[in-house]
Amino acid sequence: MSRRVPLMLQIVTGDPRPITRQIVDGVRRMIASGELPVGAALPSVRGLAQQLTVNPNTVAKAYNELTTEGWLDARAGLGLFVAQPRQLxxxxxxxxxxxxxxxxxxxxxxxxxxxxxxxxxxxxxxxxQLTPRKSA
Incomplete structure (x- = not known):
């Protein structure tokens, strides 16, 4: 099983984008660049919220959006992992x-x-700087 490592995301308070959007954009960029490879385990909602000092609901919303878009796979009882690229x-x-x-x-x-x-x-x-995600 993949070890969870902290996501090296930075939340910028002066950024006009909401925090949720900053998280989504940051994770997308890390996946697209290969920094987060397919199958990599992401921190838990609570873990990332503590790391970024944001509300866990904000992280949950970002993770939900990334899962809905096909960037992440939720595995019951195991957590969230970078998904195989697919064209949705x-x-x-x-x-x-x-x-x-x-x-x-x-x-x-x-x-x-x-x-x-x-x-x-x-x-x-x-x-x-980004490695294009290959579509299925």
Whole structure:
């Protein structure tokens, strides 16, 4: 059985995203980058809540979202584990979510008044650090 190790997540109080979203985004990134491999055991709800000094309900909500999306598997009596990658969304839904994310991103960075090349280079650099999850 996999040993549970602390998730190296950081909650930023000045972040406009809710704490639940920060946890979800952080775990997704760790899985996508391979930092959390398939089958890795995640800390318990209570354990992660204590580590991050947040309410256990916040962690439970984040874990529930990740489980619903297929990132995590809940095993009765054993806990949560990184799931085998699988494609749960249709191509149309994936495209719709990408469009939504791009629109939000552009809305956030347009006020920075940076050249498009700078923004694209930064996004490409971030994406290159991630190992794509293979779809089934």
């Amino acid at each position: 969304l249709s191509n149309e839904e994936r495209e719709r979510r990408l469009d939504d994310a791009v629109q939000r991103f552009v809305g956030d960075v347009i006020a920075l008044d940076l050249p498009a090349e700078t923004v694209l280079d930064r996004v490409a650099g971030e994406l290159s």
